[in-house]
Every structure is written in C-alpha cells, then in structure tokens.
Amino acid sequence: MAEIEQLVVERRHIKQFADRPVDESELLCWLDAAAHAPNHRMTQPWEVIFVGPETRARLNHPANFGEAPVVMAVLSKAPELAMERDENLIATACFIQNFSLIAWSHGVGVRWTSIGWKASVHEALGVSDDWDVIVLGVGYPAEVPAPKPRTPMAEKVRTLP
Numbered sequence: 001m002a003e004i005e006q007l008v009v010e011r012r013h014i015k016q017f018a019d020r021p022v023d024e025s026e027l028l029c030w031l032d033a034a035a036h037a038p039n040h041r042m043t044q045p046w047e048v049i050f051v052g053p054e055t056r057a058r059l060n061h062p063a064n065f066g067e068a069p070v071v072m073a074v075l076s077k078a079p080e081l082a083m084e085r086d087e088n089l090i091a092t093a094c095f096i097q098n099f100s101l102i103a104w105s106h107g108v109g110v111r112w113t114s115i116g117w118k119a120s121v122h123e124a125l126g127v128s129d130d131w132d133v134i135v136l137g138v139g140y141p142a143e144v145p146a147p148k149p150r151t152p153m154a155e156k157v158r159t160l161p
C-alpha cells in the first residue's frame with residue numbers, strides 16, 4: 001500500500017490522550033503544510049486558535065477533550081455571500097484532514113468535537129456567530145481504537161452512460 005494510502009486508512013479518531021506534550025512549533029509546521037489544502041480562489045478561509053487553560057475551561061467540553069494536551073479551534077471564515085459558507089467550510093475540512101494526516105504520520109492523533117456550533121463556544125473564543133468553528137483535541141493517543149469498517153465503495157458508486 002502506498003504511504004499516503006496507509007495513512008488515510010490507518011488514521012483514527014482519538015478519544016483519550018496520553019499525558020505527553022506536543023511541541024507547538026511542530027504543530028505550526030504541520031499547520032503550514034496543511035494549508036496547502038485545496039481552496040477556492042486562494043481564499044484560505046481557515047484560521048486557528050490555540051486554546052489556553054482558562055478558555056478551555058470555559059468551553060466546558062464534557063470529556064475535557066479526552067485530556068488532550070492541546071486544544072485547537074479551527075475557524076472557517078464568515079461568508080460574504082450565503083453560498084460561500086459551504087465553500088469555506090469544505091476548504092476548511094480539507095485543511096483539517098490534511099492536518100490530521102500529517103499529525104498522524106508523527107504519531108499524534110486528533111479528537112473532532114461538534115461543540116463548535118454552540119453560541120457559548122463562539123463567545124468563549126471571541127469569534128462572531130457567522131464564522132464556523134471546529135474544536136479539536138490534539139495529542140499522542142492513550143490508545144488507538146480499532147478501525148470502523150466502511151461500506152465498500154462498489155455499493156456507492158454508479159456510472160452514467
């Protein structure tokens with residue numbers, strides 16, 4: 001299997017993290033590489049907030065991000081036109097997946113949370129409501145879960161004449 005294919009297949013959503021720090025300058029290098037994600041008209045619609053302890057407490061995640069040593073909020077820029085919101089979020093998702101795969105190649109996992117839609121999270125981060133927010137826990141895994149089987153794509157692919 002090609003290295004990239006192996007990374008894609010073996011990356012896992014990490015729920016619980018080891019008590020081991022992650023070097024922030026390394027994270028920044030990975031974010032720089034991730035920023036080569038496809039994006040519309042070079043808008044690069046993502047920004048990142050490294051969340052400090054005080055703000056993290058205000059986010060009030062029920063599992064405290066699996067005790068991740070790093071909490072990172074990825075912001076997807078507010079749209080100027082309604083249809084831009086989807087495009088911004090799609091490009092930002094590509095950026096996040098790039099980052100996740102690069103981190104995984106260094107043994108670091110990501111926990112994806114859905115708390116970003118909450119007004120209280122926007123407020124704690126000081127981000128206006130028209131930006132989309134995805135909050136990630138980042139760190140070395142305490143354990144790597146078994147892969148969840150996927151539906152074979154042969155069942156989801158069709159060809160039109």
Ligand SMILES: Cc1cc2nc3c(=O)[nH]c(=O)nc-3n(C[C@H](O)[C@H](O)[C@H](O)COP(=O)(O)O)c2cc1C
Nearest residue numbers: 011012013014015111112113114115145146147148
């Ligand atoms: C848009 C999105 C939202 C997600 N939200 C959550 C979440 O709120 N809580 C959670 O535990 N996992 C969340 N996940 C991670 C999925 O649960 C995980 O990717 C899925 O179970 C497949 O596992 P795998 O990534 O290890 O293959 C989210 C993933 C995506 C892409």
